[in-house]
Amino acid sequence: MPDARTQRVRDPVHGLIVFEKDGDNARRDQTAWKLLNAPEFQRLRRIRQLGVSEFIFPGATHTRFAHSIGVFHTARKLVEILKQRLPDHDWDRGRADRAVLAALVHDLGHGPFSHAFESVQEARNVRKRHELWTAEIILDPKGHIQPILERYGHGVAEDLANLLTAEVPQDIYHAVVSSSFDADRLDYLRRDRLMTGTGAGAIDFDWLLDNLQIAEISQGGDDDVEAEPVTTFCLHEKALQAAESFLLARYHLFEQVYLHKTTRGIEALIRGLLLEIARAADQGRPESMGLAADDPLVGFFSPGGDTLANYLALDDFGVWATIARVAQRGEGFAAAIAKRLRDRKLYKALDVNAECPVLPGEEPDETEQRRLREIQRIETFLGDRLGTDVFRDRASVSIYGEIGEDEAKRHKMLSIRLRDGTTREITVLSPTIRTLGKPRTLVRYYFPTAGKRNAARSGGGT
């Protein structure tokens, strides 16, 4: 590789990350460096990992670009572990390197304000999730990613796209990008914890990696054990406490950061505003929002506008610019929401769990009953205003993350290998984890004024 150079990146989580120019890994690392410099990858510098969480945690301005490099670095560590643990005849250098490159590019298809944007698309009945955009970006022969991968090896782009969109793991190399200890999760939990400054839980990274083992688990859902087993990561039982801490850290991050009531309230406002923009664009009247036809969001939401080129033109920076324009030149509801976002004049939250705290001696089911009755009362009181004047947000979280999201996949649940060689899912072994296995539901309402919130709080009787 005549133009090869050793490249170095300093990272707050991992320290020095080196892209080698010599040795066994040079070709892979130099390819990774080229991918990093592709425009599609540079776009990730303009997409924040935690979207609007920086409204609450001002340090959380880290990007999907930094996270992706961290995932690449972690994936390299994971394949080194595979090399040590697998018998020589099972070790496949090519598969391992492709898993590492897949880890690097896994987030290419994220849109601005990732999850808020996807929920807008869901509300518009558009069924394309970010994984499919990632695959399209990787496979686009007119883009910059596919040619780099094809130069690395014929068919590699297709391999990577398949690896990132397959729902069922294909082999142990797949576990590097999708498992209970995949490189994505091992990076984002540590990075989000550091950058938000929450200090939620603790992650004993080195001990977890040292105890990482390979096991087969059934991939069937529910009680189905007939489906073929899949080879994935598990932990030796010596790491049981570290595994508990790892899951607890994640649980606390979900509660304190990802599902923070203010974050979710801002996302609800963004979702509401983007839906208004989408409606105006779809009806060919973007000027009613104070927007020109060449605004990136207008372009994407216009009929036939959801092309790859238009998608790649979207990022957080562009959406904030659009929000500023709507605030300045738009009118009505959309302009009011845009001004609120710009100036951080947020809606007032009514958190049902905070309104109905656990009472001394109360059984969990009794608390849940009171909360559901409170929801019923609030929604009866609000009537038609719900969804127009008032936003509602509901999320359900358990030890495996947000229910309905991909955290509850079988191969993403955490198994422990016992001394007799059998594996057991951690809730069987840990009473601490078992108590958090039952989903906890969070329901919040967001009101334009404290007065309206207080009226709902006390209105309609009990």
Place this chain on the structure above:
Amino acid sequence: MTRQDKLVADVLAAAGGEIIGRIRLQKIFYLLDQAGLESGLTYHYHHYGPFSRDLDEAVGNAQVFEGVHEEVRYRQVDGMPYSVFTVPARSEADIPPTLGRLDAGQARELITTMKQDSATVLELAATIHWLAKNERVSDWKAELVRRKGPKTERGRAEKAVGLLEKLNLHVA
């Protein structure tokens, strides 16, 4: 609380009082909706195929207001947890004549048919229907294999297609 909460209890009653697994429950509702239940639930594609957040909420509500019970059990082979949903037995007088827009007898037959298959076959059947009818993927067979991999092997994909036929949900 809502019509959907009650529907959860009614579907469980029509299922003989028990449905094993959250995936089964979700897929049974999805396929019943395609057969004409008209529950009003909305579905999106998730890891195990079509999934309804509204149904997830209704199941929680039904446990408080409609007498539905959820018990967590663990698979013998690997300790993986799964839920079993039950409702108390009902007298004839308490059984409604319709389930959503379906005749109760017809709904019972459909549910009984679905309960005979594994969670994986139900997942494949719902996914096939989703791919063909919602995403309008012309070569849904290839896409099913690409997404679900080894789950489609050992005759499971064929069983899923057979199940759709039995439910009168034909995909081209």
